[in-house]
Amino acid sequence: MQSKFPSRLLPYLLLSPSIVIVIVFLIIPSLQSLYLSFFRVSPFGDRLIYVAIDNFTNLLTPDYLNSFIVTVVFTGAVVVVGLVVCLALALAANQKVAGIGLYRTGLIWPYALSPAVAGTIWALVFDPSTGAFSYFISLASGAMPNWRTNGPFAVVVITLAATWKMVGYNVIFFLAGLQTIPRELIEAAEIDGAGPLKRFWNITFPLLSPMTLFLLIMNTLYGFFQVFGLIDVMTEGGPARATEVLVYKLYYDGFISLKTGYASAQSIVLFAFVAGLTLLQFRFAKRWVFYQ
């Protein structure tokens, strides 16, 4: 459908606020970041030394590699656990049971929390001295894992917190996807002889695949970028860098250690990596995603 505008200037004027915002808040800072990544910058930004690609080559250190691995492991865990658990929850929430509205609300509301609040809750709940979960764990196993000193356990705790926060988002989308599958298809499969498991694998899951792809990408982006607040509140990248994901390291180097040039280089690398990952996901998806 085409519209004819009464004046030639009007469309540009109407678009201009959005364009201005995108340029000012996205394009220009990105270009600045690219520019600064070739410099060493003083904290107050008053001095710049040109260092060519030093900032980038300095990334080839064990610390950065560690961040990389932590990020991949963490995001992988969030994506896998998140999608699997949330799909199961959505299937459960898709039934006509009494009180289903209440269960759904209970599943969805954590998404409304800010990452900082979610991080605080989980930090408190797992606090080795005073946390409720820590208490139960010590009752059950006799040991009290301390996420301030135990790297792997810290990763587990932030994975739980991050995944928990996304449950609402994932469940809503999966529910919506499930509800677009016509009941008759499931019934036809039932008559054809498919039990619940086969019905899920052969009918529900393939028809859910566009939604699954969407959530795969969103959860990946979430794990790479949006967990920053959670980690800042809980572990600040520790202990011993065990939870120092790429975006957190970037934040710390840039805003706390005030190494602006170095952090800019990291942001470029991170951007390139995530862009590449997303493209890969789309490519790979062509094979298993079915669009109606």
Added chain:
Amino acid sequence: MKKSRCLMCLLVGLLVTGLVVGMTPTVSEAVTKISFWHAMSAKRMPAVNRIVEGFNAEHPDIQVEPQFSGKYKEVLAKAIAAARGGSPPHIVQVYEVGTQTMLDSGAIVPVFEIAKAGEIDWGDIIVPIKDYYAVGGKLYSMPFNSSTSILYYNKDLFKQAGLDPNKPPSTFAEMEEIGGKIVKSGVAPNAVSFGWPDWQFEQMHTLHKQFYANNENGRSARATTVLGNQEFGVKVVSEWTKWAEKGVFIYGGPEYSANKAFLAGKIAMLYQSTSSVGSISKAAKFEVGTSFLPRLEGYQKGNSVIGGATLWTMKGHSQKEYDAIWEFYKYLVRPEVSAQWHRDTGYFPSTNTAVKLLMDQGWFSENPNHVTAFLQILTGIKVPESQGVRLGPFVAIRQAFKTALEKSVQGQLTPKAAMEEYAAEANKLLKEYGELYQ
């Protein structure tokens, strides 16, 4: 086409208005507004507000607007962003590790430049504080909240463990022994933890007359190497690691994280800033004792080092505003104001006069835990090693130390290897920073 013309005019008008309004600086009024960004959270915030309200009441033509802006590192980051954006605040509270950064920034006005001669008796400022923040004998920033680290301990737990509640450990060896007894007796799962573990490492150096970095801790010239991987630093970390292996020491996270464990009775002892003495005393359900930090035997005596923050004045404001700021700084060093600040928080009062006032009012005899930090600092020896460390990339260096300590305590690296890693990182940071200011 009339309708579209009107619409266009309206849109253009809105755009222009929006831009103009957004870019016009606010019109100055009769009252001088001073923005004061600080990091005083929890119980410290009402104490700050009390000072500001008192000042504002006395000076109807000046309005100081305090704004809590997060933790120290966040306040600094915001101030930098504001300065770079061309609209810095008037006063910013920056922690001691940011001193070098602020000095190098080119964005501040030294206190001695806005000071009016004779209106403040600089000689009255407590000596260790002045020593820490002065450069070439002159103060660049205004002392506000200074503290040092002391040892807190849970007298009730000591009694339960069969230990003398009036004899906390004085040496590393005693800490190991007493801590061991506490853990063995089962009254608490661990014996001791640290607040600000990176700062405690600095404390160990200054207490034992050891330099933390070369060039006299960066005070005579820019520092180029840290000395934490030398014999002393490695010894300290080894001791702490040994304590951790025995369950005596448990790593408690950065800043004030370990306070919770202490208040919950999960540890019997805590190394922490004296600025927590007020909140810990109020919140503890047990009898709180305080003492000096335990020393390592075999090394000379130095002094504990000042921590906390000072107030920095930012460039880019009018003379009228600087006069107003100066009035505020004068208010801060008034004995009653300074004394009340100490009473509310536990931070040192900045002047000797304030100390005398507190003593005369009988404060110290009623609140013995508030005196400990004083006594520790006053019984120390004034040596170059204890005047304070000044490094440009100090924040990152502290982070490197925390990581090294974590690795050593977790057993990932030996203390020596951890310190070597720390030193390599720290020295690289110093080199890079130095290159910026050739």
Added chain:
Amino acid sequence: MAEVRLSNITKRFGSNAVVKQVDLTVKDKEFLVLVGPSGCGKTTTLRMVAGLEEVTEGEIYIGERKVNDVPPKDRDIAMVFQNYALYPHMNVYKNMAFGLQLRNFPKSEIDRRVKEGAKILGIQELLSRKPRELSGGQRQRVAMGRAIVRKPHVFLFDEPLSNLDAKLRVQMRGELARLHERLETTIIYVTHDQVEAMTLADRIVVMDDGFVMQVGTPLNVYENPKNEFVAGFIGSPSMNFLETNVVEDNKRLYVDGGSFRLAIPEKLSKRYRPRLDDKVIFGIRPEHINDRSFVTDVPGREKLEAIVDVVEPVGSEVILIVTVGDHHLTAKVDPHTKASVHKPIDLSVDMNNLHLFDKETGEVIE
């Protein structure tokens, strides 16, 4: 041996009963059609046979086996849905093979059956296509193909032709009939279209509001409707219903509508004499009201004068809506009739085919 027996079936959703005490027997190899208006319970009944709905009261038997608690996949039935329910992400071949694969049929057997079924339905060229690439009629055939490769004992059809256009529907009807002949399998078929029911069924079950109104062959249901509902439902245009009295004049019985009086044939007078002077509903089909100019006068035919309201030429005949005093009638007359609007016309009513219904119960008077 696939008799399907529904023994006093009732289905309730909450307190609301949608199928009420339905008692039916479907004979082996029979084409049985459940027909009725929306909401009459026909689809629910079918779904209970399929096992997609639980039976609240009563038993269902397929063969000799009681299947109330048997899951759909074990009832040896196949179903064709109204919306075809083809698996959109599988091609036609896979759609048809799916049920057989699930039952672990050997690959060669699956291949044979699918190709055979495709041939029967004429969809061999479509085997590699996905459902979204097919037309409505093609999808319909694939849905049927999926059902027939299973070689079940009973086929269940749930309004399979409703989504097709009129022409295609007629064509598919013929194919369905041929399919039934070829496969010789029991079929239970649900539709709301009485023409479909009449043309396809061996027997029709007319349902309304959860009840079975009448069971019988198409001709039986057409000629001998048991009540007003069935009489009005079957036949298009539907039967005329007029409020009349049974009166006697000179030893002859008449149906008196006020503005008209039609004589009841002698041989039927015994049946209706007990209802003398009663108010009854007089039912007569439009096809039994003709233009007098085109029929021969035989006993039982009565004259009726009317004014023409609407003339609807259909091609093979003309439908007239006429007025007789207060009454409106629909008549089917010869295509060459001279009837024109607002003009009077002489009609001939074949009273051998009259139906009288009790005014209170709607039951036919016999």
